[in-house]
Amino acid sequence: MCGICCVFSSVDGSDQHTHEQSRLAHRGPDRSHQCSLNLACGLKATFIGHVLHLRGNCLATQPAEDAYGNLLLWNGEIFDGIEVPDGESDTDVLLAKLGCCKNEDEILATMAQVHGPWSFIYWQKDNQSLWFGRDMFGRRSLLWHLPSDWKDEFYLSSVKLDNKVHTEVPAIGIFKLTPPASQTGCYSITVFPWRLAVWPGTLEPVQQDFSNRLSAGQSLSEGYVQVTLSSNEVPSHRPTINRTFPPDGLSRPPALPGQSHLEYLQDPKEAGSDDENVLQTSEQYRKLSDQLLSVLLMAVKTRVHNHVPLKRQTVINDSSVDSTVEQNSNGCNSLDMPDTCMKSEARIAILFSGGIDSTVIAALADRCVPIREPIDLLNVAFEQIPKEQDKRRKRCEHASESNRWSVPDRLTGYTALSELNPDRPWNFIEVNVTGEELKITREAHIKELVYPLVTVLDDSIGCAVWFATRGCGTLGNGPHQGARIVSTARVVLCGMGADEQLAGYSRHRNVYQAGGLEALNEELELELSRISARNLGRDDRVITDHGKESRFPFLDEKVVQYLAGLPTHQKACLDLSRGLGEKFLLRLCAVQLQLMSTSTLAKRAIQFGSRIAKLENSKEKATDVCDRL
Structure with a gap:
């Protein structure tokens, strides 16, 4: 990923924005240019790019410029739809295709x-026009500030840069x-909506x-x-x-008294019915689970193969950029662990909780x-402080080290x-965060990444994901x-x-119990429409702050298409417990993947x-x- 602005x-205005790029530069530690x-x-018009090099044999520069003077700032990955030959940068491929577009329709297509x-x-130089946007799921962050007068700037940025709204x-x-033709003119913004577009x-x-919804939160x-x-x-995906x-x-039978969830999953026929529909359902579910595993496997394969194994290197700065980011070889930013840490x-x-997803x-x-290559499992826990009554009972003794970090996700993480595969060198990294470290880091840094989101949920998830994906901790195995x-x-x-598409939240069960399958279908349709507004831009800002890129296999276009094509009763059976x-x-x-204990774990959000x-x-x-944000 990259930091773009x-x-x-x-x-004759100020160039202050060029000196406040630390958060933007964290996103692209390999090359900076403006x-x-x-x-x-x-x-x-000032264009600023900070590059995280993941694709292509050569380290690209952003903004990328073609022979016609067109400029591209690209914070994304082309996994399919447009062919990107091995060894080439998708930034260069996309810029070449856009440069050949002769009209609006071709750019949109x-x-x-x-x-x-x-x-x-x-x-687009010829038309003196600026094109911008995010994918339909909002998997990458893009913020804007709309100007209120001639002296006020228009901003587009991956993260907040200054104190403007x-x-x-x-x-x-x-x-x-289209920028104003004169100082008495105005900015003209045209939105070409996705097919089926709804307000997030x-x-x-x-x-x-x-107009009012588009500018919500700004005058x-x-x-x-x-x-x-x-x-x-x-056209949208x-x-x-x-x-x-x-x-x-056709319905799934209830589990028998004393029958475990795992026994039910392994052999639905043992649920005590000889009805032909049950047997047909069992065979159908085997086929459906095979199909889901197939599309998920391809989504994961694309996301683990599609980048170059590049070691962290010193930032290459264009002379016109004043970068204030401190980098070192372990991949963390200026809030680093000591240099004595081993590297994975x-x-x-x-991002590993030990949950089913x-x-x-x-x-x-x-x-x-490759089997000899390590994979890091990042598991975060926040310090458990005993309640007052527990302190008195223990005579104010400190909790043992293991008890301090024995949170539910740590326990399920080790079970998972x-x-x-025991032949794989897994690195189970225990990321342990004290209350004091959380308080200091949130105030100094994380809250600016969570912005412009402001809820308690945004605070909890944003902080948890930031610490987890920093990946600094203790090796647990x-x-x-x-x-x-x-x-x-x-x-x-x-x-x-996964939860949004497979009815994984408790609210889905509540909706189903109150209104049946029709109400659940309506809720799942709403889930797809609001994914972009709920969390992905925030998660992109906090994860990429470490010079890392988040990838979401469950939101691969083909996975989404497959799951949406299945009737809801084939994805979830909310009559079951x-x-x-x-x-x-x-x-x-x-x-099927032999994850027996994991297969029956109930949903537990990361904040809990x-x-x-x-x-x-x-x-x-x-x-x-x-109020902490």
Whole structure:
């Protein structure tokens, strides 16, 4: 991934933004570059790129420029849809294709072909137009600041750069900006919406209340910024879900008294019915789980093979960039572990709670990575502080070291590790975070990455993911167990997206119990529409801050298409109990992968599994505005 930024400012304005790039530069530790263009209207356009080199034999420069003077800032991966030959940079391939586009339709068609996570900024010289946007799932961050007058800058950036108000560019389509022709003119922004585009977090089409929603959180000056919604829709990869009801009489039988969840998963026929439909269902589920494993395996394979094994190197700075980032060889930023830490030597890491989503990804990654190559399992825990009554009972003695970090995700993490391939050199990295370290680091750094999101949930998840993916901790297994270690992996596989598609949240069960399958279908349709608004931009900002890239196999376009095409009753069976009925199809996949204990684990969110939520005000609600941010 990369840190990308574009600023439109008056020619005689300040260049302060060029000196406040530490958060932006963390995202791209391998090369930094910027260039500026003076526009006829008296504005200056500044393009800034910080490159994390993952693809191509040669280290590319961003912004990339073609022979026609077009500029591209690309924060993404092309996994499919557009061919990227081995050894070539997808930035160069995309720039070449965009440079050949003769009109708006061809630009839109080119971006619609891309499979993979992305945000981009493209300056089209001939038309003096700026194109930008995020993929339909919002897997990459892009913030903007809309100007209120001539002296105010227009910003596009992966992260917040200064104290101006920023909001996330909504993942509703492709944007085209035309700068003002004179100081009395205005910025013109046209949005070409994705097919089936709705406002993030809703099922309401983008045509409703367009101007107000587009600028939500910012004051939009009608005299200075004009927005238009085009009737020209862009083809999207977001499917509609299959709302087919099960045939009459076809249902899964209840588990027998005393029968474990694992026994039920391994042999549904043993549930005590000889009905022919049950046998047919069993055979069908085997076929479906085979198919899901196949598309997931391909998604994981693409994400672990599609980058170069490049060791961390000193930042290559263009002379025009004032970079304030301190880098060193272990891959952490200026909030580093000591240099005495051993390095994992892994290329791939997994955000690993021991839950079914991350463990299935780990088992599939094991099939894709050479067997002697290590894989890092990043497991985060927050310090457990005894309650006052416990302190009195223990006479204020400190809890043992093991008890301090025995959070649920640590325990399930080790259980899951025991079920993974024993011939693989797994590095189980215990990332232990004290309350004091959390407080200091959040205030000094993390809250600026979580911004512009502000809820208690954003705080908890943002902090937990930041510490986990930094990968600095203690090795929990192997011959060097107990050693301080830092993950060298530049690619982090994450399990986000499974719950939204496979009815994994408790609210899905509540919806189903209240309104049946029809209501559940409606909720799952809503889940797909709001993925971009809920967390992925935030997760991109906190993970890539370490000079690492997040990749989400469950949000691969082909995986999403496959799961959306299945009727809901084939993916989840919410008449069955918790730890069995939700994500039912994925549980069968886990059994096939011999992840027996993992296959029946109930959903546990990272803020509870890591116990970060217990360090804060227990009376807070997830949706409350967090005063720590």
